[in-house]
Amino acid sequence: MTRKLGSALAALAMTPVAAAAAEMPSQYNLQPPQSIIAHQIYDLHTLIMWIIVGIFVVVFGVMAVAIVKHRKSLGHKAEQFHENTTVEIIWTVIPFIILIGMAYPATKTVIAMKDTSNPDITIKATGYQWKWGYDYLQEGVSFYSNLGTPRDQIDGHNNSARAANANYLLEVDNPVVVPVGKKVRIITTANDVIHAWWVPALGVKQDAIPGFVRDTWFKADKVGTYRGQCAELCGKDHGFMPIVVEVVEQEKYNQWVASAKQKMGEAAAATKAAADPAKQWTLEELHAQGAKVFAANCQACHQATGMGIPGTFPALAGSKVVTGPEEEQIRIVLNGKPGTAMQPFKHLSDVEIASVVTYTRNNWTNKTGDVTTPAEVKALRK
Amino acid sequence: MEARTPQHAHTGDHPVGHGGHTAGHDDHHAHHPTGFMRWVTTTNHKDIGTLYLWFSFSMFIVGGILALMLRTELFQPGLQLWEPHFFNQLTTMHGLIMVFGAIMPAFVGFANWQIPLMIGAPDMAFARMNNWSFWLLPPAAILLVLSFFVPGGATAAGWTLYAPLSTQMGPGMDLAIFALHIMGASSIMGSINIVTTILNMRAPGMTLMKMPLFVWTWLITAYLLIAVMPVLAGAITMVLTDRHFGTNFFNAAGGGDPVMFQHIFWFFGHPEVYIMILPAFGIVSQIIPTFSRKPLFGYSSMVYATASIAILSFIVWAHHMFTVGMTAAAQLFFMYATMLIAVPTGVKVFNWIATMWKGAMTFETPMLFAIGFVFVFSMGGFTGLVLAITPVDIQLQDTYYVVAHFHYVLVAGSLFAIFGGIYYWIPKWTGHMYNEQLGKIHFWLTMIFFNVTFFPMHFTGLAGMPRRIPDYSLQFADFNMLSTVGAFGFGLSQLLFLYIVLKCIGSGAKSPDRSWEGAEGLEWTVPSPAPYHTFETPPVVK
Numbered sequence: 001m002t003r004k005l006g007s008a009l010a011a012l013a014m015t016p017v018a019a020a021a022a023e024m025p026s027q028y029n030l031q032p033p034q035s036i037i038a039h040q041i042y043d044l045h046t047l048i049m050w051i052i053v054g055i056f057v058v059v060f061g062v063m064a065v066a067i068v069k070h071r072k073s074l075g076h077k078a079e080q081f082h083e084n085t086t087v088e089i090i091w092t093v094i095p096f097i098i099l100i101g102m103a104y105p106a107t108k109t110v111i112a113m114k115d116t117s118n119p120d121i122t123i124k125a126t127g128y129q130w131k132w133g134y135d136y137l138q139e140g141v142s143f144y145s146n147l148g149t150p151r152d153q154i155d156g157h158n159n160s161a162r163a164a165n166a167n168y169l170l171e172v173d174n175p176v177v178v179p180v181g182k183k184v185r186i187i188t189t190a191n192d193v194i195h196a197w198w199v200p201a202l203g204v205k206q207d208a209i210p211g212f213v214r215d216t217w218f219k220a221d222k223v224g225t226y227r228g229q230c231a232e233l234c235g236k237d238h239g240f241m242p243i244v245v246e247v248v249e250q251e252k253y254n255q256w257v258a259s260a261k262q263k264m265g266e267a268a269a270a271t272k273a274a275a276d277p278a279k280q281w282t283l284e285e286l287h288a289q290g291a292k293v294f295a296a297n298c299q300a301c302h303q304a305t306g307m308g309i310p311g312t313f314p315a316l317a318g319s320k321v322v323t324g325p326e327e328e329q330i331r332i333v334l335n336g337k338p339g340t341a342m343q344p345f346k347h348l349s350d351v352e353i354a355s356v357v358t359y360t361r362n363n364w365t366n367k368t369g370d371v372t373t374p375a376e377v378k379a380l381r382k
Numbered sequence: 383m384e385a386r387t388p389q390h391a392h393t394g395d396h397p398v399g400h401g402g403h404t405a406g407h408d409d410h411h412a413h414h415p416t417g418f419m420r421w422v423t424t425t426n427h428k429d430i431g432t433l434y435l436w437f438s439f440s441m442f443i444v445g446g447i448l449a450l451m452l453r454t455e456l457f458q459p460g461l462q463l464w465e466p467h468f469f470n471q472l473t474t475m476h477g478l479i480m481v482f483g484a485i486m487p488a489f490v491g492f493a494n495w496q497i498p499l500m501i502g503a504p505d506m507a508f509a510r511m512n513n514w515s516f517w518l519l520p521p522a523a524i525l526l527v528l529s530f531f532v533p534g535g536a537t538a539a540g541w542t543l544y545a546p547l548s549t550q551m552g553p554g555m556d557l558a559i560f561a562l563h564i565m566g567a568s569s570i571m572g573s574i575n576i577v578t579t580i581l582n583m584r585a586p587g588m589t590l591m592k593m594p595l596f597v598w599t600w601l602i603t604a605y606l607l608i609a610v611m612p613v614l615a616g617a618i619t620m621v622l623t624d625r626h627f628g629t630n631f632f633n634a635a636g637g638g639d640p641v642m643f644q645h646i647f648w649f650f651g652h653p654e655v656y657i658m659i660l661p662a663f664g665i666v667s668q669i670i671p672t673f674s675r676k677p678l679f680g681y682s683s684m685v686y687a688t689a690s691i692a693i694l695s696f697i698v699w700a701h702h703m704f705t706v707g708m709t710a711a712a713q714l715f716f717m718y719a720t721m722l723i724a725v726p727t728g729v730k731v732f733n734w735i736a737t738m739w740k741g742a743m744t745f746e747t748p749m750l751f752a753i754g755f756v757f758v759f760s761m762g763g764f765t766g767l768v769l770a771i772t773p774v775d776i777q778l779q780d781t782y783y784v785v786a787h788f789h790y791v792l793v794a795g796s797l798f799a800i801f802g803g804i805y806y807w808i809p810k811w812t813g814h815m816y817n818e819q820l821g822k823i824h825f826w827l828t829m830i831f832f833n834v835t836f837f838p839m840h841f842t843g844l845a846g847m848p849r850r851i852p853d854y855s856l857q858f859a860d861f862n863m864l865s866t867v868g869a870f871g872f873g874l875s876q877l878l879f880l881y882i883v884l885k886c887i888g889s890g891a892k893s894p895d896r897s898w899e900g901a902e903g904l905e906w907t908v909p910s911p912a913p914y915h916t917f918e919t920p921p922v923v924k
Contacts, residue, residue, distance in 0.1 A: 013599065027857055028841045030777065041773045048771060052764045059731065060757065061503040066738040067753070071745075078742040078900075080677040088683050091732045092725060099721045102771065107714060112883075114710040154853060155461050162460055162856070169459075171857045188707075193547040194640055196705055196780065200846040205776050207706045209641060211634020211880050214707030224889040231705070231780040233540045235547055236467045239851030309467060312534040312552050 002014045023282040034226060034247075035218045037202030040109040048102055055098075078236060112205075116217045119185030121154035121178060127188070127195025127208035127220070127230065129341065130300060134176055137187075141260045147240045154240075170227040175244035177260075178220065179253035182315045185217045192343045193235060199228035199245050207232055235341065236312075237300055271349045279356070283371050290359025293352045298360075301341060306364040313341065317364035326372050329357055330380050346381070350374035413716045414914075422517070425509035427494045428912060433516050434491030435804075437878070441483030441523060446873050448476040452852075453869040456862050461853050469852035470538035471554075475526065477541025478558065481658070482565045483523055485792065488800045489661040490515075490572050493600050496807060497576060499905035499912060500594045502585025502921040507578035508571075513573040522564040529561075530556035540850060542651070543617075545632030545643040549624050556625070559618045566611040572602035573611075580604075585904065587923035591682065594903050598685050599664030602692045606653045606660075609696075614650040617643060641706050648699035656695045658792060660688055662799030663730060666752045668903070669806050670734050671750035674736070674741030675900035679733045687733075689724035694723050704775045720770040727763055746898070747821030751802030754829050755795065762790025765840070780850075783843025789836045801828070801879065808883065809897035813911030814890030820882050827846075827875035834868030872908060 010308045033039040070076045126133040132145045148171035153162045162168055170322035178184045188197050188208035198205040199218070204217040220226070228243040265286065273279075295304070298316075302308050306317035321329050333353055345353065357372040413422055424430060447856040451473040455463045464472065479724025496514065498505055506512045530535040537543065548555055580601045584593070593601075620631040621643070630636025632643045663684075671678045678684060700708065700716040735755050743749070769775045778784060801824075809815050837860035843849075847858045854862065893910040904923070908916045 027845055027861070030844050031846055037773070038777075039711065041777050044771055045768065045774050045777075048768050052767065056760075056764065059735065059760070063735045063738065063753075063756070066735065067742070067743065070739065070741050070743055072675070072742040073744070076740075076742050079740040080676060081740070082677045082679050082681070082737075084680075087736070088680055088729070092729060095725050095728045100723060102767075103718060103721060106771045106773060110713050110717070111710055113773060113776070114713075153460070159458075159460065163787070166856065169853060184521070193550065194544060198848075200777065203773075203777065205705050205779060209634075209706065211640070216707075229848050229851075233470070233544070233547065233551065233780075233850045235538070236465075236470065238470070239466065239848070239853050309465075310533055312467060 004095060020139045030053055033203060034224065035200040035203050036221075036223050037109065037113055037218065038201060040105075040112065041203050044106055044109060047105065051098060051102065103302070110113060116185050116215045118183065120182035122185045123176065123178075123185060123198045124187045124189065124213075125176075125208060125243075127190035127192075127197070127234065127241075129192045129235050129343065130230075130241040131190075132172075132195075132197070132230075132243060133347075134174075139257050139261070141257060143174045143175070143260070143264075145174045145244070147242060148172045149240075169229065169240065170229070170242050170244070172242055172244045175225070175246045177246045177248060177253060177256045177356055179250040180220050180223050180247050182250070183217055183219045189213045189215050192341070194232050194255070195230050195234045195241070196232035197228075197243060198231040199226050201226040201228075202245065205231055220245075223247050223249060235275055236309075253373065271351060280371060281371060283358065283369070286355040286358035286371060287362055289351070290355035290357070291363075293348065293356040294359055297345065297348065298356065306360070306366075316360050317366060319366075322360050323366055323368055326357065326361070326370055326376065327380065329361070330372065333357060334377070334380060350377040350381075353377045387407065393525055405639050407551060423513070425513050426914060427498050427506045427509070427512065428811075428914065429497030430506075430512050430516050431491045431493075434487050434494060434519075437516070437519055437523070438488035438491060439482050441479055442876070444478035444523075444527065445476050445484055446876065448472050448479065450869060450873050452476065453866040455852055456854070457866040458863060459656050459854060459856055459859050464852065466852045467538055468535060470540075470850065471530065471536040473850050474538050474540050475530070475536050475879045478562075479523075479526060481541065481654070482562065482794075483519075483526070485505075485658050485796050485800075486565075486569065487519060489603070489658070489796075491851065492596075492665065492800075492803055492807075493576050494662065496905060497579060497597055498583070498598060499810075499908065499916060500903055500905045501580065501588055502917045502923065503583035504917050504920075506575050507583060509576045511571050512575055515575065518564050518568040518571075522561040522568070525557045525561040525564070529557035530896065532557065543621065543642075544640075544647070545621055545624065546634075546640055549632065556622065559622050560841065562618055563615055566615050569607050570611050572847040573835075576600055576604040577608070585917070585920045585923050591685070592923060594663035594664075595667035595678065595681070595684055596661070599660040599667075599688055601792075602688050603657050603660045606657050606692055606695065610653045610657075611651040611776050613646060614654075617646040617650065620646075630866055631887070641703070644703050644706065645700070649696075649700065650703045652699040653692070653695040655788075655791075655922060656691055658796045660692065662755070662796045663688065665799045665803040665806070666734065666755050669748045669752040669802050670737050670756075671902070672806070672898050672900045673746060673752070674738050674743050676737060676741040676754070679736035679739075679904075680729075682707060684733055687729040690726040691723060694719060694726070696724065701770060701772075701775065704772050705779045716769060717772045721767065724763070724767050724770075731760055731763070744899075746804045746805070746818060746899075747816070747825055748806035751798050751823040753803065754803060754825065755798040758794035758798065758829070758832070759791060762795060765790065774819070778843060780848055781843035782839040782847045782849055786836050786839035786843060788838070794832055794835070798828075801825075804883070806898070807905070808886055809893035810905055810908075810910050810912055812887050812888050812890070813893055813909075815893050815897070816882050816886035816890060820878065820885075824875060824878050824882060828872065831868050831871035831875055835865050835872055836863050836868070838862075838868075 033042040074262060116155050122137045123277040124135040124137060134145060135142045149169050153165060184198060188206045190208040190210040194208060195208040196205055197208055202218040202220060204216045204218050206214050224247055226245045230238055230241045301313035302316050306315060333345050336342050351374045354372045354374045354377045361368040361370050414420055421433060445510055452469060455469055532553045535554055537551045537555040537558045539548040539551055575775060611745055623629040624631050624633060630638040632638045632640050634640060667678055667684060698720045701720045704713060769778060769787060805821055842858045842861045895909050896906040897910060904921055
């Protein structure tokens with residue numbers, strides 16, 4: 001531990017040296033920059049660190065001399081001087097000049113960061129409690145990106161599985177894929193509360209604000225996988241909604257877009273087929289599918305036990321809404337409940353909503369026997 | 383609680399102090415209830431100061447326990463103890479309790495004890511309101527602590543209470559809002575009292591520019607409080623009506639703007655930061671000249687620097703919000719304004735060091751804390767400069783780097799100054815010297831464990847660890863373990879402080895009127911312990 005602290009202190013002093021030597025993720029410094037803006041941020045930080053180290057040495061060097069030499073125990077007699085206009089002007093003006101030296105490069109970077117014009121690709125990132133949704137605006141690709149780390153690695157004392165996972169908490173099921181060397185504009189918004197889309201190595205962090213859109217951009221230097229996390233407290237699972245960006249060659253990107261579109265097409269066809277009004281759903285079919293929908297969308301708050309978290313997230317088991325009229329429950333799932341954490345789930349398909357409603361009405365202690373059909377859901381959509 | 387026996391020593395003229403004035407009248411005529419009712423009904427500034435300080439200490443313990451609970455979860459990766467929602471409650475309530483319960487009341491305690499003694503006033507201007515200001519605090523604290531036990535627990539929206547997350551919270555949020563309203567009312571009353579006392583009740587001859595610097599910093603702080611506490615009250619009232627009465631101030635679906643909350647909050651929040659540090663500057667500016675045996679190098683420039691910091695504090699708020707996506711022009715304005723604060727802050731640090739230069743320094747505990755303050759607070763100032771640079775801030779916003787930064791200014795800044803101030807004036811308050819050796823041990827333990835706890839956070843933040851997360855990826859494991867070890871060391875060291883203070887109240891060497899060789903000022907002209915009533919006849923300041 002002491003050795004670590006020692007090397008940490010040394011690393012702080014030698015920040016630029018350490019960074020130049022290593023491409024691996026640093027424990028002591030900003031992550032190795034992988035975009036032009038990230039490089040500028042890195043260099044700005046290094047510059048300012050050196051200026052600060054310089055000021056630190058001079059100012060506290062003087063203080064150290066005073067502490068060592070001007071002590072009563074050494075018989076030093078206090079001089080009674082005070083107020084000296086010249087000195088006071090000097091130590092006001094010099095810091096001011098140093099500040100201008102810092103502000104100049106910083107200003108250039110601020111302006112560059114804000115220039116989101118002429119992007120090659122535009123991706124909308126939507127923050128949900130607690131996952132990210134992505135829409136490639138030109139390509140028409142859309143998907144959700146959930147935490148990929150298995151729950152049993154997170155909970156409890158299963159240290160060995162955790163220790164073996166180098167990307168613990170920094171992995172997702174569906175990463176964002178972008179081509180290398182292309183200007184990618186990220187538009188952020190949110191569905192519920194404020195989130196922030198942050199990938200340190202790419203030098204981007206942008207709040208995702210419900211009801212508003214903001215944007216930022218990056219151009220990745222190199223092929224690779226870059227990992228980040230939500231950076232604005234967004235409730236219970238704030239720590240569990242990572243962001244993974246895979247930067248690939250243009251050709252691979254094109255293939256990825258094609259296959260993603262194909263997958264979406266298949267999924268849409270499946271949904272359409274499933275939504276065939278003629279299809280008769282059984283309770284078992286809906287229950288089985290509803291269990292999956294519940295795990296993906298509802299479980300984080302209402303819990304697998306259906307008991308919720310008392311006072312914060314209501315229980316569904318035994319709930320008046322879930323055991324009452326179907327229509328009311330479907331409405332709440334579709335439109336959310338204003339003033340609470342219950343958000344609209346309009347983006348789910350009729351089948352998904354019908355199945356999850358059926359599931360909740362026929363699971364745990366709830367035994368209504370009701371079968372909610374996709375047609376009922378469709379009828380209630382505005 | 384200390385039992386202060388009335389002083390029967392000084393009847394008639396008592397030639398103490400360099401003013402040669404009368405001080406330290408006896409208090410034969412101090413008719414006040416005793417026991418519990420004495421503290422409930424007291425209008426005496428010394429009693430109320432003592433109440434504030436004990437209240438602050440108990441909140442410091444509560445907030446500290448919350449901190450240790452969350453540090454325990456962070457000891458290693460994985461979720462071991464608390465589920466994430468409760469973890470968020472811990473971080474939120476740790477922040478709220480430390481800011482509003484521990485740091486702010488501690489400084490008001492100092493103001494109550496010291497301002498009348500330092501300006502030669504017999505008491506605070508509004509003695510009954512003073513009692514009310516204090517007694518509002520315990521109910522507010524009870525609301526905050528009780529909120530853990532209501533359904534859904536305490537608010538988990540972060541101490542910044544950002545909407546719309548705060549509108550999602552359970553009833554614990556409402557309790558927090560009411561507690562903040564009450565504490566805000568208390569602060570405003572306290573501030574009005576302090577301003578009135580300072581402007582109207584100074585001893586003859588004490589012009590504004592002869593006031594001790596601690597009094598100056600509190601005068602400016604009180605104005606800041608009066609200006610911004612109503613702003614906070616407005617913001618949280620809007621959250622309250624959004625929650626319960628169908629308004630949509632911060633709800634985009636109803637035409638509101640979530641970012642507006644942040645603007646209002648930080649218009650309060652940034653001056654609030656200086657509310658918590660300016661009185662600390664004042665305390666340090668009293669201690670350093672005393673133990674350097676040399677007058678403060680630039681008194682008037684210190685006053686002007688304090689005022690500049692206060693004024694600048696109103697035009698930098700959006701540097702807390704660089705990632706919300708404001709225009710480049712706005713980012714640049716707030717970056718430049720924020721960087722400017724380094725100038726008056728630098729002037730202060732230079733002045734303290736120039737005061738030490740060629741002095742005859744001794745290193746009793748108050749001086750250790752003051753030097754520790756200058757040293758470690760400056761590191762917080764430096765990281766503040768790093769964070770002022772917008773592009774770097776965008777990378778570091780909401781990471782542990784920010785957590786490190788504000789603990790360097792709030793713990794090593796405000797708290798170290800509070801410790802220093804207590805060691806400095808406790809001989810005057812109790813009449814006894816504290817145990818110097820234990821005091822020094824307390825300083826070194828505090829200093830070392832503080833740095834063990836918070837220094838590694840600079841690294842985890844730079845490397846990309848977000849704040850307010852209950853679990854983290856593996857590359858942050860070593861430093862988090864170190865921080866947790868440091869946090870327990872820091873927390874346990876404060877029990878030693880409690881022991882030192884209790885021991886000093888009950889026993890210890892008798893303190894002379896002037897407890898420190900180099901101490902200047904009216905408070906050292908009255909006996910130790912300071913009699914129940916002082917300066918009934920105003921001293922004359924030349």
